[in-house]
Amino acid sequence: MKKNSALFPFVLSNFAMTADGKIAFARGNYTPFSSARDRRHMLELRATADAVMTGARTAEPAGVRLGTGPAKYRRARLARGLNECHLRVIVSGAGSVDPRADVFKHRVSPIIILTSARAPRKKLEALRAVADEVKVFGKNEIAFPAALRWLRRKWNVRRLVCEGGGELHDALLRSGLVHELHLTICPVIFGGRLAPTIADGHGFPRLSRASQFRLALFKRFGNEIFTIWRRRA
Numbered sequence: 038m039k040k041n042s043a044l045f046p047f048v049l050s051n052f053a054m055t056a057d058g059k060i061a062f063a064r065g066n067y068t069p070f071s072s073a074r075d076r077r078h079m080l081e082l083r084a085t086a087d088a089v090m091t092g093a094r095t096a097e098p099a100g101v102r103l104g105t106g107p108a109k110y111r112r113a114r115l116a117r118g119l120n121e122c123h124l125r126v127i128v129s130g131a132g133s134v135d136p137r138a139d140v141f142k143h144r145v146s147p148i149i150i151l152t153s154a155r156a157p158r159k160k161l162e163a164l165r166a167v168a169d170e171v172k173v174f175g176k177n178e179i180a181f182p183a184a185l186r187w188l189r190r191k192w193n194v195r196r197l198v199c200e201g202g203g204e205l206h207d208a209l210l211r212s213g214l215v216h217e218l219h220l221t222i223c224p225v226i227f228g229g230r231l232a233p234t235i236a237d238g239h240g241f242p243r244l245s246r247a248s249q250f251r252l253a254l255f256k257r258f259g260n261e262i263f264t265i266w267r268r269r270a
């Protein structure tokens with residue numbers, strides 16, 4: 038689906054993935070498994086973006102702030118003419134994201150929650166108390182084209198990094214809104230059919246409908262492979 042680039046942000050997604058295609062263990066909190074170099078890559082990408090977006094389950098764990106990291110990244114942002122810190126966008130269709138999560142305690146930049154009409158009023162009230170804006174798009178799933186257009190128009194988001202998880206990323210891919218994919222392949226196997234991947238959720242029904250990318254960069258650093266994929270026109 039072709040989208041008018043003046044109306045939508047440029048969307049890139051960034052994941053560390055095991056050699057068997059998993060982004061986390063099936064159960065339990067997220068355990069970082071990629072190298073320091075990969076974590077620097079994540080901060081470097083954030084330093085180019087107006088907003089970082091995650092799903093509710095990725096935003097909730099203790100210690101997650103979705104911030105800029107060390108001061109040099111804030112300086113890089115200012116040198117690029119960006120705000121000192123990117124916006125933080127959390128997607129929670131049922132409004133289930135925990136308002137007591139650490140991410141809400143660190144007031145480094147505005148937090149926007151994208152939700153849907155199925156979120157109960159009480160949950161929305163609790164989220165409105167901790168977030169800077171809570172906006173409803175769509176009945177059950179977030180209507181991402183409308184949500185991203187709104188982020189561009191209202192919050193001037195021109196470049197957005199999606200940092201997962203798999204459920205959110207699947208929905209963005211299905212909306213045809215992901216332009217570029219940064220994938221770091223790490224030398225470890227998690228296994229397990231329930232462990233999340235970069236695109237869970239509904240998926241595509243067949244090859245002719247699948248999201249298609251071309252390999253734009255491929256580099257080995259130590260035991261990891263850093264790749265960039267660009268969406269095929």
Ligand SMILES: NC(=O)c1ccc[n+]([C@@H]2O[C@H](COP(=O)([O-])OP(=O)(O)OC[C@H]3O[C@@H](n4cnc5c(N)ncnc54)[C@H](OP(=O)(O)O)[C@@H]3O)[C@@H](O)[C@H]2O)c1
Nearest residue numbers: 053067092093094095130131133179201202203204205208
């Ligand atoms: N290795 C990596 O690079 C990496 C990156 C990111 C995350 N992770 C890990 O992956 C795991 C989380 O991934 P996940 O797929 O389970 O969860 P997720 O995508 O982070 O969050 C899922 C939640 O987000 C909301 N959501 C997502 N898509 C939606 C849509 N289209 N419409 C409405 N709401 C939507 C829903 O919230 P509601 O329930 O409120 O509806 C859903 O329950 C964690 O362990 C995390 O640490 C790893």
